[in-house]
Amino acid sequence: MFFHKKEPIHVVNIKEPNPRFAQLLLEQFGGATGELSAALQYWVQSFHVENAGIRDMLQDIAIEEFGHLEMVGKMIEAHTKNVDQTDAYKSTLFAVRGMGPHFLDSQGNAWTASYLNEGGDVVRDLRANIAAEAGARQTYEELIKLSTDEGTKNALVHLLTREISHTQMFMKALDSMGKLTEPFFGNIQPDETVDIYYNLSTNGTQDERGPWNAEPSFRYIADPVNEVTKG
Amino acid sequence: MFFHKKEPIHVVNIKEPNPRFAQLLLEQFGGATGELSAALQYWVQSFHVENAGIRDMLQDIAIEEFGHLEMVGKMIEAHTKNVDQTDAYKSTLFAVRGMGPHFLDSQGNAWTASYLNEGGDVVRDLRANIAAEAGARQTYEELIKLSTDEGTKNALVHLLTREISHTQMFMKALDSMGKLTEPFFGNIQPDETVDIYYNLSTNGTQDERGPWNAEPSFRYIADPVNEVTKG
Amino acid sequence: MFFHKKEPIHVVNIKEPNPRFAQLLLEQFGGATGELSAALQYWVQSFHVENAGIRDMLQDIAIEEFGHLEMVGKMIEAHTKNVDQTDAYKSTLFAVRGMGPHFLDSQGNAWTASYLNEGGDVVRDLRANIAAEAGARQTYEELIKLSTDEGTKNALVHLLTREISHTQMFMKALDSMGKLTEPFFGNIQPDETVDIYYNLSTNGTQDERGPWNAEPSFRYIADPVNEVTKG
């Protein structure tokens, strides 16, 4: 059962409304990396996760993300509501769609559940969540770089901060299952090719190497064209 | 520059064609967790990644995923091509769309780049890739459980295996940057709320606790309704 | 700020799990007429509505719809979780996507914000909401007709009931502005064609007539081919 208090979870205080920036902010309201994606992904996962503690964590964080969605919505409202119908406003999608937030991204695309990654296994879910937080953090960084209003920046830094907090929580949860640094999970045993690295993209001379294809963790196949297709 | 050899990267040998199973296989051809998603996500990342070694790794794995896409396509072809126009075939989407693979998932949805998670930072990209691999692995496990043909199962186990291999590679790359177990990345410092855990979903009695909200890593706010909105 | 209690807003008590019916239920979880559409539409409207009372009403109802979304999610969970991996389960999308709810409709389409109708004017919003409730009610009626489990039926009847309650609220709000039975709203005066009815689809003999094209409310143009294009 959901409840709502009108006071936001964190202060939102916009000094200089800027409808063009409001359009960029849509990225975190109705965009792929936005708060709706986070809230719905974590919450829908909670229905199939068996571990009661992790289920509760997913719900706690999901509800916080709804609160963040509200914060972003309030920022967009403030950046579009108290402005004259100036040229800045007229050049945004708010001019035809109306002021305030919409479930669109900064390019005007409607939010879609295709953004979500969830289902069937809690390890998959938690890895998906760390990725979702990374995307959200990245977008907040870009928005902070593009923002000129202090109140907006402060709110965005808080929102970015909380993505790191959530990442920490998801990492702790994965670690409690021994799956933070272990690639394997689930019930199907891999076959004997699990440690092969195929050098399928070549530069004609010496290919780059790194820990991601070094022995003894990996067997490096330097010339798969001949080694695979002829062996 | 791309090249192609007609021999697949791994043997595909279907004994008992089953068009209904072929429709499920579409999930890994044109679905969210499928090989096209993996191939395109890793490959498009390689254009903006600065580190030459990781850029090369992304290309190597992307090219392998194109080869896996081909394997899944060949499986779907084999499961739909050499069958009479039986009732099994007629009850699938192949009856109206034609035999062989299509860039659809098992529910008939067209593949969309909304499935991809990439951009702006290599840490974000690599975390997104670990999540993509987890989703792919999960779907392969479900397909293996649903499959009754040995040749199909063997090919699917190989494909599942390689998702684990790639996860290992992405983890090694993240670890080489110190970002496998570290939540923070990027250029914006978090604010002072970074270690707070908000208990926003409650069960009326005693809420679950775990390493994801335990001290000293986290400050646990048990009653945010009162503590946040009134402080 | 959002909060959550684990107890649902209304009892959900499924006796006979049926994964095929669970797939139909997705229509009201991640479908066009579902609870997510309602919750997000009303809530996003609240950001631009000036009237404080109607703004509050939109938030009250939106939060209730989130609670309804949770109820539908719990029903889907119950219809897919406590079942053997029987043929019924295997023939549903849960077999490849995992048990529990997903933000898909019964045909497997990802939820999209294209379903929403909102923006710019409270009259438009409230009319959109009455339409949304009508769509939701219609789908619940079809689901009730298709259901064989008493607990499921009872929960669905409650959800259908509340759509009627919300319709009543939206109608009262429109009526308080004098816009429940008045076509006109907004700031642009219509031109002189406002009372014309064009009989553009004809059956060769006598066309149907009704209050929607009767005098004195309407001027009926029986033969627009000649009257419009030649006048």
Next chain:
Amino acid sequence: MFFHKKEPIHVVNIKEPNPRFAQLLLEQFGGATGELSAALQYWVQSFHVENAGIRDMLQDIAIEEFGHLEMVGKMIEAHTKNVDQTDAYKSTLFAVRGMGPHFLDSQGNAWTASYLNEGGDVVRDLRANIAAEAGARQTYEELIKLSTDEGTKNALVHLLTREISHTQMFMKALDSMGKLTEPFFGNIQPDETVDIYYNLSTNGTQDERGPWNAEPSFRYIADPVNEVTKG
């Protein structure tokens, strides 16, 4: 059977071509609130509506909407065709997609049938249509405010006018069934919660009240957190 005359249903006479405005006009050609949405929604409803008169009304209005779609298309053609390849043109989507209308909205999104609301019951359909008209009217108002060309404005005022005319027709039809001011319709009786109002969003002090939650029409639950989850 459809027929077409090349003369438009209403005069379109553009004096000052403006490709940027043409892009905004796409909102009513290939956008959610546009004429294609209206035409197709009313027309597809006519196939399942039993009442011959209302069926005919839906067809008459649908055909008029096709004529309006043509008018909007002609406006877009005029605003993009007779212009030099100036900077204004180059900054629009017409520069890469070609002059003239496309089934896109002002943000470049392809039209989708997800915009439509129809099916199963004529009351649901008619309520959906009143909502569709309200959305269309709202967008026309925004476009009229943004337009500087007299001929364009006149055509847009006509189109806005006709949305009001159609609203009147749909209201008359609903009224003829007694469903214009009556929330209930269909075959399922609501349960005993039908008159409850849940005050789920609170502001900490005194919540707003209005006819939408006033007695005797409604029973107001001021504190659902305690009253619902503990009763």
Next chain:
Amino acid sequence: MFFHKKEPIHVVNIKEPNPRFAQLLLEQFGGATGELSAALQYWVQSFHVENAGIRDMLQDIAIEEFGHLEMVGKMIEAHTKNVDQTDAYKSTLFAVRGMGPHFLDSQGNAWTASYLNEGGDVVRDLRANIAAEAGARQTYEELIKLSTDEGTKNALVHLLTREISHTQMFMKALDSMGKLTEPFFGNIQPDETVDIYYNLSTNGTQDERGPWNAEPSFRYIADPVNEVTKG
């Protein structure tokens, strides 16, 4: 300006209603290769085509396609309306969405203007139309093969026939511009690589050859790996 007569452009006479077949028929109502795609593609092209004769042809055929859309709609209506709520009906999307046509394909996907191919040049448009007709014809063939009702088959054969008729018209139009068998069109001269054939997919032994890579029309590059990247 559009007009409509209730009599369809060709007889539709269904003897044995079959809701499952009705779902397949949706492919040609709201699917990629369906009549809506054809009608809207040709009609939207007519706004930017300069040649008055071809513009008129596009409109004539577009209007016929609207009439065909109506025929398919009437077939779907007949296959879903006069049937009991039998198991056949219950297993289709009509059970939750309501009887009669919807702008969905046989897999339940909403129609999208992403299916359309048009813009900027009449040669491109006409080639796109020949392709659209080929897709439509192919789907009709599959539907005819799957149909067991004579009346349905007859109507489908007529619709398939007309796709061939339209193909003939589009070919004649292209031929009148000398572009039916000439690859080149437009204003940009190709560079010197125009006659090269790159043998980029190899089978290890002898690659297939044909008129599409034969001299003197083409210069065949047998080993582009070495010839391109090293030259």
Next chain:
Amino acid sequence: MFFHKKEPIHVVNIKEPNPRFAQLLLEQFGGATGELSAALQYWVQSFHVENAGIRDMLQDIAIEEFGHLEMVGKMIEAHTKNVDQTDAYKSTLFAVRGMGPHFLDSQGNAWTASYLNEGGDVVRDLRANIAAEAGARQTYEELIKLSTDEGTKNALVHLLTREISHTQMFMKALDSMGKLTEPFFGNIQPDETVDIYYNLSTNGTQDERGPWNAEPSFRYIADPVNEVTKG
């Protein structure tokens, strides 16, 4: 099995980076007429085409298109990577999504497999491919007209050139089957209406005529309203 060499298939040499032009270039990376569409359409067709030579041709061209996709990606990388965070960059989608290519079009829409036209018959496939090439060529022409950088123009002219080359190959393949200038293909015989032309869109006076509705190829029905519906 796929392979990759880091050297592109054709030189890409950008002198004057322009992020706004980079956004337009996205049209051919992740847009409807772009290289991903071409590569995936031809490649997926190859799985169901029986003729070994044409199957090989489809693979050869598909692999070349992947190489072209890489070229466009490298152009976008060059136009966004080596630029200061200037206003030009900030006004593009790269400012929030990150530099380098993304699978979006110039309007920010995610690529979708709904763009593809393929399945069931090689004639349909090849006609679809000629249409795809025509769309790609058209977009390249618009981009060349909008480009001011010589290196960019040269690369684009090469890409446009190859679309003509591929058109030539597809035409040769169709011609080898006798289907380049023959409307009919497949297994269903058309009915007796195959040569009728319906004059459904009229201008009140004298309609345009041309080879597409001239005798003896066509029987021209000048007044279908009366001739069809009354005969």
